[in-house]
Amino acid sequence: MSPLPQHADHAWLRPDAGTELGSRAVALDAAGGLAETVRAELETLTARHGGSIVEPADAAVVLTTAERAEVSADLGALPGEGFALVHGGGRLTVVGSSDRGLLYGYHHVRRAGSGVLDAADGTETHAPTQPIRMLDHWDNVAVHPGMGQVERGYAGGSLFYDNGRLRPNLSRVEHYARLLASVGINRVALNNVNVHALEARLLTDGIGDVVRLAEVFRPQGIAVYLSVSFNSPVVLGGLPTADPLDESVRAWWAGAVDRVYDAIPDFGGFVVKADSEGQPGPFGYGRSHADGANMLAKPLARHGGDVFWRAFVYNHRQDWRDRSTDRARAAYDHFAPLDGTFDDNVVLQVKHGPMDFQVREPVSPVIGAMPTTRLALELQVTQEYTGQQQHVCYLAPLWSQVLDFPFGDDGAPTVGDIVSGSDDAPSGGVVAVSNVGGDEHWTGHPFAQANLYALGRLAWDPTLDAATILDEWLAETYDDEAVREAVRSIMTGSWQTYERYTAPLGVGWMVRPGRHYGPDVDGYEYTPWGTYHFADRDGIGVDRTVATGTGYAGMYPEPWACRFERPETTPDELLLFFHHVPYTHRLHSGTTVIQHIYDTHFEGVEQVERMVATWESVRDRAPQAVVERVQRRLEEQLRSAVEWRDQINTYFYRKSGIPDEQGRTIH
Ligand code: GCW
Incomplete structure (x- = not known):
């Protein structure tokens, strides 16, 4: 222990x-x-x-x-x-x-x-705009080989579990629950959506641990949820099938749910990742996702519980040679036709972009396509693709941009409006993957605490300004005005800084496969994961147009479908997400794609150098433990940013043969 x-x-x-x-x-x-x-x-x-x-x-x-x-x-x-x-x-x-x-x-x-x-x-x-303000933990009870204890956790092990058991001393969880309540979070899911054998048992013989955690979260107004395995009737109940239309399966779930509520009368419900990245699901029995979700919803409804059913369903065994399959389309193709078929206590939980929490993606078209389904927006506070809490990356501006995106002309309902609910579809709210762990600073990088804070504040009120939230957090966290000013200057714009030195213009990925940290331009290019950039000697980007590409651009309502269809009307930052263009293509900014790649990568590193200097200027004023931790992380951020800059610039120089207009060093 x-x-x-x-x-x-x-x-x-x-x-x-x-x-x-x-x-x-x-x-x-x-x-x-x-x-x-x-x-x-x-x-x-x-x-x-x-x-x-x-x-x-x-x-x-x-x-x-x-x-x-x-x-x-x-x-x-x-x-x-x-x-x-x-x-x-x-x-x-x-x-x-x-x-x-x-x-x-x-x-x-x-x-x-x-x-x-x-x-x-x-x-x-x-009053909160969103009645549902939820954090999902990707914590495992035990350490898993290759993944650590918390999946995509960058803050040490689990706050809840150690060495296969619940921690006997939950005083840090008590403080965590206070932190969450202070920013209005009202639900937490306690375990990873990839449900392994030990974790599956939290639903049955492990329920005592859930009872204890519920006791800690309850006084802060936070309901607990469990991620459950769709195959629970088989792996826990010994049944031959988990077919959602099978009567014995339904009876098994009804009994399991009743027993959970006997133990925890205010239990929140389930989170389910089904038919995704190897998790079992209704497809395995020839059933639809509505069949699967509604089967779980019925016994939960009797107790006032909900099912959060994830829309992150795609083929992760794609053939890279097959240009007709587009991972970005998957959630829409699977779920949009099911609009209106889910029970009232099913919430469809949709990642904010169509791929997977990249530093820049368009908003998921699923959110605009299911008007009679309860939809939750899923965000990722843990910085899987945004620097893994080694890099400073203040994510509130990204989340604000997503929440403010209108599904239609100006004045049309925004993502924030849609997930806050309507008469046809009550709220699904905002759900986010937590970034805390057993680390003494909670989040690995002390400044990553601001992301957790901002998530709660934006779920409460999506119209709050990211800079105002940062000021609030600074005032609460540091008592020295010079320190606040330094941290403010380091964090403001840090999302764009990260974007500048990593994958350009919305193309995404280019990270080391598996670990998702550091550059590897072709790391995913010939893999089955469906995450390609198609760079060749002439150009780069994914053609997702209706006219000549995968048709993804047509999944948006107007004016977006038309705008995304043509490079001239696609915002620069998403150009390579929607289009394959020559390196000499001129952006709205006036520069060419290749020169933009060079410029942003040099600028990004310079911005990190300024962060390092700014922090150095207050090193005598901030708490010593924070000074040292931040300094070490900034050193790593700078090292990593230089590595990104050099690999990306060199790769595209070699591909295109076009030199930097400014003659800077490209290796
Ligand atoms: O981004 C991917 C992660 C997986 C994660 C999955 C998901 C929990 O790399 O680690 O699994 O998303 O959201 O289900």
């Missing part, structure tokens, strides 16, 4: 922050489990900062719920999970729609400080 380091790093819940609220006379008038959580938070905060907990009549700040609130303002019906801030009568009253809304209101006021505490008389209400 390897004990976890205790959390000297509290991430954005620094004990010395929250002074404004913590130094006042505060009252709590509310009942319910989450109100008790708020009470414990207030006791700690006021004890630390010299405030006190008093009767409501004596309080400067009263925290209460709608049913008890004594305020003159007419609050109407507060939205579920929402809260109102009522300034009047010489005090601030924080009114939660329920104890859950109160918990979120508490964190809002703690975070905002005097700007909110001392605001002028008046009332404002806050």
Whole structure:
């Protein structure tokens, strides 16, 4: 058993922050489990900062719920999970729609400080846009050969499990649950969607571990989910089949679900990766994904649970010679025809792009094609393809761009609107793969904490600005203004910096196969994974047009289908995703594709050099453990960026024979 380091790093819940609220006379008038959580938070905060907990009549700040609130303002019906801030009568009253809304209101006021505490008389209400704000953990109970314990985990082992068992001491999970609640996360899935033999048993004889984790997450308003194997009736139940239309299979699932709810009455439900990358699924029995998902949905519905069914289904045994198969089409081809056939408690969980969390992809067309299905947007906080928490890469601008994408002309519903639900399809919400682990800084790179923070804030309100979220996180995480300024300058634009020195113009991949770190331009080119760039001596890119390519561009509604069909109307950053063009093709920016490749790769490295210098300038001011960790990671980022620059530039120089206009060194 390897004990976890205790959390000297509290991430954005620094004990010395929250002074404004913590130094006042505060009252709590509310009942319910989450109100008790708020009470414990207030006791700690006021004890630390010299405030006190008093009767409501004596309080400067009263925290209460709608049913008890004594305020003159007419609050109407507060939205579920929402809260109102009522300034009047010489005090601030924080009114939660329920104890859950109160918990979120508490964190809002703690975070905002005097700007909110001392605001002028008046009332404002806050509520999440997305009712579903969920993190998926890709944690395995045991360490798996070649993959480590957490699949695509870059922050040490699992926070939950060690050496094949649940950790006896869950105090770090308690702090993690607080961190999540403070940014509004309300659901977590506890185990990897690739469900191995030991992990499959969490559903049955391992349920005791799930009970214990549910006890830790419950006080923070977070429901727990399990990833389950579609073949559970076979591997756990000993049945000869897992056919979703077989009565004995349905009965097995009904019994399994009932037993889970006996143990955990507020259990959230299941996450399922089926018929994908070797996981079993309904195709194995000649059934559709709606048959599979609905079979699980029925027994869960009796208890109020949901199925999150993943749309990440594609052929990973493709023949690279076959130009008619396009992995980008797969989720749409499989799922769009099933619109309207899923049960009400099935949420189809769709990755934000059609491929796989590349640094730049178009938005998945599935999200615009299933108006009567509950859709969740799946994002990846863990930086699998964006530097693996060795590189600084602040992802909120990428996520904002996805959430703001309109499926139609300006004014059409955006991705954020669609997943927040409609009358035809209630919310599916925002689901993201977590980036935490047992690491003393939680996320490997201390600055990667900002991505987790931003994910919660954007799920709560997709219209929040990435720069504002960064400022909030900085204010909560570092107390020194010079450090904040340095980190702000390092992180702002870091997503584009990463894009500059890696694969160009939306073409994606070019990473080392399997590990997905570092450059390998042709690493995936002749593999079965369906991830090709087709570079030859004349040009590069994937022809996904309707006219001459795979037809993928036609899966979008107008104006996008027409725009993506022609290089002239495709945004530069996605050019090579949609088109195969000559190296001499001129971009909207005025430069040629080949010169763009050279320029961005030199610039990207220069930007990382500036990051290193900026961090050096505050090395005496930030916490020492953070200084050293960040410095080591920046050194690795610079080494890796140089490697990317040189391999990419050399590769394309050799292919094209076209020299750099500026005559810089290309090897
Ligand atoms: O990006 C790929 C990863 C796999 C992952 C898969 C998925 C959990 O490389 O490690 O498996 O996506 O999302 O299911």
